[in-house]
Amino acid sequence: MGMSLGKSSLKIQGHESPNSSVTTDNLVDFCSAFARKHPIKRTQAATGLSKKQVENIRQGLSGVSGTTLTRWIMGDIEFMAEYAEWVGIIRPGEGDKAKALTMLVNAHVRSCA
Numbered sequence: 001m002g003m004s005l006g007k008s009s010l011k012i013q014g015h016e017s018p019n020s021s022v023t024t025d026n027l028v029d030f031c032s033a034f035a036r037k038h039p040i041k042r043t044q045a046a047t048g049l050s051k052k053q054v055e056n057i058r059q060g061l062s063g064v065s066g067t068t069l070t071r072w073i074m075g076d077i078e079f080m081a082e083y084a085e086w087v088g089i090i091r092p093g094e095g096d097k098a099k100a101l102t103m104l105v106n107a108h109v110r111s112c113a
Helices: 026-037 038-047 053-056 066-076 075-087 095-112
Strands: 004-007 008-011
Touching: 026 053, 026 066, 026 075, 038 053, 038 066, 066 075
Parallel strands: none
Antiparallel strands: 004 008
16 A cells, blocks of 8 residues: 655555645635535534634635534534545545445444443
């Protein structure tokens, strides 16, 4: 199993990262676009952010911290699915990965209960 890091992309097991163009600016754009498609209260509920903070994300004026991104992923299944596809965790035709990821999350949740 080979892994090499290059300046422009990440290669794991000989496969180039599907979204090697993930940057902070692109993440801001992704989060902004998703937040604009949904009511502010929905994003607030998922992230724990204030109305003003969500408005700033919607306008592309603010990014999200790792904590906020994690809360959003955990609190909004649609966001989780779009984010997973956007970063290339799950790609079309890779349902087996989605099933394995679901099983892993479920096992972790059960162990924490």
